[in-house]
Amino acid sequence: MKKIKFEDLVKVIRDSVIEINCVPSPELISKYNQSIENEDNILSKQVLLSLKENALIAKERMIPICQDTGTAVFFIEYGTEINIDGGFIYDAIYEGVRLGYQEGYLRKSIVDNPLNRKNTGNNLPPIIHTKLIEGENLNIVVLAKGAGSENMSSLKMMTPSDGIEGIKNFVLETVVKAGPNPCPPITVGVGVGSNFEGVALLAKKALVKDLFETVEDDLIMEIEADLKMKLNELNIGPQGFGGKTSVFDVAVMMEPCHIASMPVAVNINCHVIRHKKIIF
Amino acid sequence: MLLRTPIDKKVLKDLKAGEQIHITGTIYTARDSAHKLLTQLIKEGRKLPFELKGSIIYYAGPAPTKPGEVVGSIGPTTSYRMDPYTPDILNEGAAILIGKGSRSDFVKASLLQNNAIYCAALGGAGALLASKVKNISVVAFAELGPEAIYKLEVEEFPVIVVNDLEGNDIYENH
């Protein structure tokens, strides 16, 4: 049994939600740099320069890169040999989120009920997905997920005959329809397979694919590269004003599915990529 | 091009879709809930919390203000959610709307009818935009927190014209 102190977990979660919201990752800065290099449209270049400047101001002042500091989403891989000393893991996550959003001056964007819409005032509840794994590891992936891009996401129960072309067309359609709304350059997470609820989860996981160990498959890599090329030819561009950088990345994840089904989900993330992996 | 508030709508006819402009003066934030409440007041013929004529409305809900800062991050929210309420706001004389993302055809028509323009601020640039805000105060609906109506004093606040008075749209033609 490996013991992890409840307070340590709370602190790490608190610090992480503040960090991902206020400190741009080196990967994000290099994505800005690459696309600034690559754009020749003056307006698009200028937009990207401003987005980079924004991220650097946020870091310097430790204020959020974007005011929509999102829904806190967690992917937890929980080892069967882990023992949280002093409390329950979900309580630690809740407390870490509450403290982080409070003490980090992050915006509280969660309402208690989709119809009454009363702000909960502490950004709770987060959304938590838990998977049991064997052994003594506790891996936590945390994302701050904005709603502007989440609202542009889509799911379709396709059928086997739709094939690869069907999947690609659905992704293209979703991104075209989203246009300037999700704050491009976007990241596109595509889930294929599983079932109705599983495929949405897969698409969200695809947004943080780099944080999971996945076996790279030639077919998936081919689909990702082709989609990325086609999406960047759409001329949506940074913020929708035109240009070569409509998407930073496309990530596809697949899972087995029923003989009659081919669920496809497209989850969109904005240019403000905010996630990290915590390993205990 | 630098615009100062209050806006005389006559100056808007020279602005072209895709043009970057800077605004100095007063702008008001309003997003989903504030729009719902404002349009209710308009329909009931009641007094509005601020003068809409010649005003600039910014679809934004700031992050909390950190000690030592003027305002928290304050970038635009996606505009289409305000579409159902927008014609009423424009009919009351609002001159410039600021948000991000495309508008419905009926909003574009209402903009033209009212000689008003729609601009985009950079989505996901809330920290940069906060640095252009010199003062903030609550005007109405304080109980809505980030969704309240705030009065912002801004200096050279950067926006890009999306829908101009000739009916051009930078998202569609670029």
Ligand code: SF4
């Ligand atoms: S989509 Fe992303 S960058 Fe745009 S406002 Fe929402 S959280 Fe911010």
